[in-house]
Amino acid sequence: MRAPSQVTARVVAIEPAGAYQLLTLAAPTVAAGSEPGQFVAVAVGGPVTSMLLRRSFALYTADPGTGLIQIVVAEHGPGTAWLVRVEPGASLDVVGPLGRPFRLPPEAGTAVLVAGGYGSAPMFDLARRLRAGGSAVHMVIGAGSAERLFGVDEAHAVADSVVVLTDDGSRGIQGLVTRPLPQLLGPAGASMVYACGPMAMLEAVGAAAASHDVPCQVAVEESMACGIGVCMTCVLPVIGADGRTRMLRSCVEGPVFDAERIRWKDVGTLPADVLGADAMVVH
Amino acid sequence: METSVSMVTSLADVTLPNPVLTASGCAAAGRELAPFLDPAELGAVVTKSVMLLPRSGRATPRMAETPSGMLNSIGLQGPGIDAFLAHDLPWLAERGARAVVSIAGGSVGEFAELARRLAGAPGLAVLEVNISCPNVASRGQVFACDPVAAADVVRVVKAESDVPVFAKLSPDVTDIVGIARSCVDAGADGLSMINTLLGMAIDTDTLRPVLAGVTGGLSGPAIRPVAVRCVWQVHAALPTVPILGMGGILTGLDALQFLLAGASAVSVGTAVFHDPCAPVRILAELRAELAGRGFGRLSDVVGLAHRGLQR
Ligand SMILES: Cc1cc2nc3c(=O)[nH]c(=O)nc-3n(C[C@H](O)[C@H](O)[C@H](O)COP(=O)(O)OP(=O)(O)OC[C@H]3O[C@@H](n4cnc5c(N)ncnc54)[C@H](O)[C@@H]3O)c2cc1C
Ligand SMILES: Cc1cc2nc3c(=O)[nH]c(=O)nc-3n(C[C@H](O)[C@H](O)[C@H](O)COP(=O)(O)O)c2cc1C
Ligand code: FES
Numbered sequence: 001m002r003a004p005s006q007v008t009a010r011v012v013a014i015e016p017a018g019a020y021q022l023l024t025l026a027a028p029t030v031a032a033g034s035e036p037g038q039f040v041a042v043a044v045g046g047p048v049t050s051m052l053l054r055r056s057f058a059l060y061t062a063d064p065g066t067g068l069i070q071i072v073v074a075e076h077g078p079g080t081a082w083l084v085r086v087e088p089g090a091s092l093d094v095v096g097p098l099g100r101p102f103r104l105p106p107e108a109g110t111a112v113l114v115a116g117g118y119g120s121a122p123m124f125d126l127a128r129r130l131r132a133g134g135s136a137v138h139m140v141i142g143a144g145s146a147e148r149l150f151g152v153d154e155a156h157a158v159a160d161s162v163v164v165l166t167d168d169g170s171r172g173i174q175g176l177v178t179r180p181l182p183q184l185l186g187p188a189g190a191s192m193v194y195a196c197g198p199m200a201m202l203e204a205v206g207a208a209a210a211s212h213d214v215p216c217q218v219a220v221e222e223s224m225a226c227g228i229g230v231c232m233t234c235v236l237p238v239i240g241a242d243g244r245t246r247m248l249r250s251c252v253e254g255p256v257f258d259a260e261r262i263r264w265k266d267v268g269t270l271p272a273d274v275l276g277a278d279a280m281v282v283h
Numbered sequence: 284m285e286t287s288v289s290m291v292t293s294l295a296d297v298t299l300p301n302p303v304l305t306a307s308g309c310a311a312a313g314r315e316l317a318p319f320l321d322p323a324e325l326g327a328v329v330t331k332s333v334m335l336l337p338r339s340g341r342a343t344p345r346m347a348e349t350p351s352g353m354l355n356s357i358g359l360q361g362p363g364i365d366a367f368l369a370h371d372l373p374w375l376a377e378r379g380a381r382a383v384v385s386i387a388g389g390s391v392g393e394f395a396e397l398a399r400r401l402a403g404a405p406g407l408a409v410l411e412v413n414i415s416c417p418n419v420a421s422r423g424q425v426f427a428c429d430p431v432a433a434a435d436v437v438r439v440v441k442a443e444s445d446v447p448v449f450a451k452l453s454p455d456v457t458d459i460v461g462i463a464r465s466c467v468d469a470g471a472d473g474l475s476m477i478n479t480l481l482g483m484a485i486d487t488d489t490l491r492p493v494l495a496g497v498t499g500g501l502s503g504p505a506i507r508p509v510a511v512r513c514v515w516q517v518h519a520a521l522p523t524v525p526i527l528g529m530g531g532i533l534t535g536l537d538a539l540q541f542l543l544a545g546a547s548a549v550s551v552g553t554a555v556f557h558d559p560c561a562p563v564r565i566l567a568e569l570r571a572e573l574a575g576r577g578f579g580r581l582s583d584v585v586g587l588a589h590r591g592l593q594r
Contacts (some may be wrong), residue, residue, distance in 0.1 A: 280341070
């Protein structure tokens with residue numbers, strides 16, 4: 001893993017991809033050392049912006065050869081509204097690569113990759129790397145509706161099998177991404193699960209994987225003020241190897257965590273047994 | 284031309300190579316900024332307020348972006364003084380970085396104990412006393428809002444400490460000069476100002492407060508005019524007391540405003556979230572702005588805006 005850098009990245013292309021905009025940026029130092037699951041933090045609003053905090057996006061592609069990176073941006077609030085309207089040739093202030101990537105298995109096996117919405121962005125590079133290491137890859141891609149699916153065609157190119165689902169049935173099977181999991185994780189099934197998407201989905205996928213005793217890595221999405229580990233806003237309760245729960249920073253200790261380590265029900269609360277929670281009671 | 288400006292400054296009797304520091308809570312203990320800047324190139328690294336025991340901090344959400352600023356409600360998450368002394372301070376010292384160590388306590392005794400533990404620690408240049416903490420003994424009233432409690436803390440820290448002690452003031456008071464005076468009378472060698480302003484945001488979709496802690500500290504350029512005013516008022520009243528100024532500094536010119544108002548050095552906080560290289564960029568910009576105005580020494584501009592004004 002390479003240290004992050006801050007670069008002025010030129011917008012090479014911006015094109016619609018369903019409900020999203022696909023941004024291609026020239027950012028050689030970011031492209032050089034990044035791995036799937038890592039993200040970039042982009043300044044929004046231009047040089048005199050009143051939006052001080054960077055917006056985080058998972059890396060979809062990163063090509064050290066061309067120096068290009070790509071991100072998939074969903075318009076959400078004012079920051080992403082600005083970002084999806086940048087013009088080719090414009091410059092963006094980008095910090096990356098950030099965070100810990102998905103870990104590849106020590107030996108080849110069968111991987112199930114589960115993605116919700118733009119959460120599929122980091123999964124294609126991951127699938128390629130898993131396949132290059134000899135693993136079989138099955139992808140489950142879901143979204144609220146057809147236009148919020150990202151990369152279905154590419155999924156067919158990089159995976160051994162693909163299941164597509166939408167909440168409203170507008171494409172693929174109607175239902176949630178957890179629906180095909182019992183079959184994929186069953187007795188002769190997977191040796192590892194990777195997931196990226198909304199927190200509720202990650203929790204459900206983690207639970208499904210646990211019930212089949214399959215290890216599961218998830219890339220979480222927490223509100224981040226700095227993205228580089230200095231502000232302590234992006235924490236969630238994670239159980240350590242010593243059995244103690246700590247508030248870990250998802251920007252530097254994540255965004256990829258073992259699903260079984262995350263105290264899902266306690267995210268957004270302060271459980272009394274978290275390390276240092278006793279000190280909070282006093283003041 | 285630019286290199287001819289002497290940027291040397293001092294905080295009480297500690298000489299710093301330049302006046303740009305990080306702000307407590309906005310640079311952790313310096314390590315995470317290393318990919319972006321050399322901590323030894325800064326005037327000093329101001330570390331996240333450390334307490335005696337490890338602290339989990341509050342539940343999330345801990346932040347909300349606001350116009351030209353942000354609210355935070357971290358709750359002083361940190362490793363506690365033992366881990367800080369074992370891992371954080373040595374890291375800075377090994378790199379030749381000067382450390383301004385911020386301490387926080389829930390009682391006068393906790394502040395004293397922290398100062399005692401830090402006495403003689405390698406790399407420690409200045410103690411910054413974060414008195415914007417609730418005082419357990421007076422049902423959570425913030426030390427910084429009570430001149431007597433603030434003075435009590437400063438007095439015990441000063442008694443234990445072998446480096447200059449800076450009291451960090453809260454702007455959420457009716458008379459900041461009164462609190463400043465009371466800290467200086469209790470032995471403070473200097474003043475850091477300002478801490479965040481208490482603020483709040485409500486989510487109009489959930490119809491609930493955005494922050495899990497309900498209220499939070501407002502920082503960033505939104506508070507800069509308040510901060511410059513506070514530095515101005517305190518410098519006018521106590522012109523010989525060194526001030527570490529902060530609040531919304533984003534550029535070299537912003538830093539210059541604080542120096543002109545009377546600060547000897549500045550801390551850069553929230554700007555780091557926007558631009559991790561901000562402290563070194565601001566230092567370079569400040570140097571160029573001083574050169575462009577024909578100043579040969581940084582010390583020539585400290586408090587300059589007060590000169591010749593009728594009061
Ligand atoms: C590690 C990570 C990877 C992400 N990857 C992608 C991606 O590939 N594509 C994509 O479209 N979005 C992604 N997001 C979410 C994206 O960062 C937010 O949608 C975006 O920050 C919202 O900004 P806004 O100004 O439009 O919304 P606002 O709601 O106005 O944002 C206000 C503040 O809240 C923060 N915020 C709001 N929503 C989120 C959120 N869901 N997650 C984190 N911070 C948030 C913003 O950073 C900002 O500081 C990712 C988030 C994280 C943490
Ligand atoms: C996320 C965050 C955490 C902070 N933590 C501390 C802290 O631990 N101790 C402290 O004295 N001030 C803390 N502050 C206040 C800053 O040090 C600074 O006084 C204030 O933010 C104003 O400067 P700025 O606008 O440049 O950020 C914190 C500020 C932020 C934004
Ligand atoms: S976003 Fe600042 S520590 Fe993670």
